[in-house]
Amino acid sequence: MSIFKRIRTAPPRYWLVVVVVLFFVGLPTVIDSFQASEWAQALILAIAIMGLNILVGYSGQLSLGHGAFMALGAYTSAILAHRYKMEYLLTIPIAGLLTGAVGFLFGIPALRLSALYLALATFALAVVTPSLIKRPVSLTGGVHGLFLSPPDPPQFAKDAFTAVTGSAMTSDQWIYYVTLACALVLFWLAWNLVRHRAGRAMRAIRDGEVAAAASGINVAGYKTLAFGISALYAGIAGSLFGMAVGYVSPDTFPVALSIQLLVGAVIGGLAAIPGPLIGGIFAYFLPIESNQWVPTQTWIPSQIASTVEKAGPAVTYGAVLILIMIFAPNGIAGLVTTGYARLRRRLRGGGDRESGHVPPDPQTV
């Protein structure tokens, strides 16, 4: 009885979550295998962006080097699978935990740095990462990287997929479902994290470190914890990324990847749980869609079209970062939230207008 009551009284956003989850579960049955692989990569970006969101949006520490943590996760999995012939799926949690531990340790010197210096140091880390990877050639395969054989879907997944769609499951589709499972668990964990003690402590630190310390919050502990959790997300994302792409090489993890993560976090909206999902999808499909769209337009000279393919993502990302920061610092999630609140006020007949003022938008960055 009570469960029916709970369902009936559930706020609309729970229904939204159910719809979104069903959408992603059903997606591979209506799109082809290649598109499933694209969506898997968008979800992988979303996981990494969620990690960045916990760090930047909730604990107020800016990292421009999350591509480096993704690289660490990806290489951990790749080396375990490639050299030690481990089952790839088993390496994912190992990569996550290792990266998380490294991130936690990284968070300790980061405590001493102001926000600006932290940004600077992590940016330098992101730039140096590709050349650091090249060094231990026997371990990382140097410039050539490591190739990974695509995983074979297990029997139960094959049967279930064939029963629904009537066609055989490809390894890309299997990777999609593994990624989706990871994303669901990690988003659920993040949602719980930010609503409870640790999340509140992190937000208090973000909004005023001294005030938080005065209220008895262990500032150093929670800041390093945020770094560790954030790196764990990036590590898992990196590990999945290696599996989805099929190889890891130094060029898989350029500075541009770290920028792409930041763009995703900012577009989606910092300090919001749906933000990283929106951001991941945008950051992944924006350059791809524009690159596919431009060559189909016959009025654009082919010479320009080929330049757009190379320079296009950088130009769009840069313009988007600047415009969002100036006009909508809370990203799409922020726009939706304020829009929804305004709509509700309008529908209720201006209940808040009597009090004379609208609460200001929370500025999180």
Place this chain on the structure above:
Amino acid sequence: MQEFLQQIVSGIATGGIFASLALALVLIYNAMGLVNFAQGEMAMFATFIAFTLIARGVSYWIAFPLTLVIAFAGGIAIQRIVIRPVERAPILTLVIVTLGLATLLNGLAGFIFGYLPRSFPSPFSVQTVDILGALASYRDLGVIAVSAVVLLAIYLLLQHTTVGLTMRAAAHHPEASRLLGVRVSWMLALGWGLASAVGAVSGIMAAPILLLEPNMMQTIIIYAFAAAVLGGIESPLGAVVGGVIVGVTVNLAGAYIPFVGGDLQLAVALAIIVAVLVLKPNGLFGRPNVRRV
């Protein structure tokens, strides 16, 4: 020994390039407490403008100052259009905006000028001259001389002119300056213009050595970060000293530590940044930071 001295001279020359870019970072840091992540890309863009001018037949010694003027105007325009709307926003917003600016400029340069590396002319020959037993190329000496002139000019401007005094006042006490009739926001714009011009010098000096392409400054900016942090990020003198130290250290490490070699020189810069930030966050010449609650 002779080779060692030569490494030091060429280290000082690259150090001069780092120092100019670091000085540009310091100018903006002093104006508004911000590290400009787009400084390198602004310099790269200015260098492309110089390249275009020279390719159109303008002589080097006219193109050089002309580019600095264009870079100055460009810096002011960027401050007015991009930075001013977020001037009072939290530091993270500003950092993200400059990073967006860097990405945008990089893409635009690729879009307009292409990704083909181009050789950039240098007025100094690569012939060498014997100084105290070390062979130094005219190009290295030229880079050192040009950098020194720029740094001296900035020093004189900031310390011995009214404009410099007003700029420093606007940076340190914006409220008081405003009450005294200083247009603080325009002083910030002036700081951006100056920084952009100084950065352009470093780009034009680096281009003959590195070949000009949109990603040319991506590594130089890391060395400049290291230089600025080492010198103490608010000290112009520190930027110069830091630049020279970083240049020499990186050069020597590349030449004499086999593990570092050519490809891990950038990691040396990262190590310098991390070591300074953790051990002595104010750098060599910086003032200790007092935080008020």
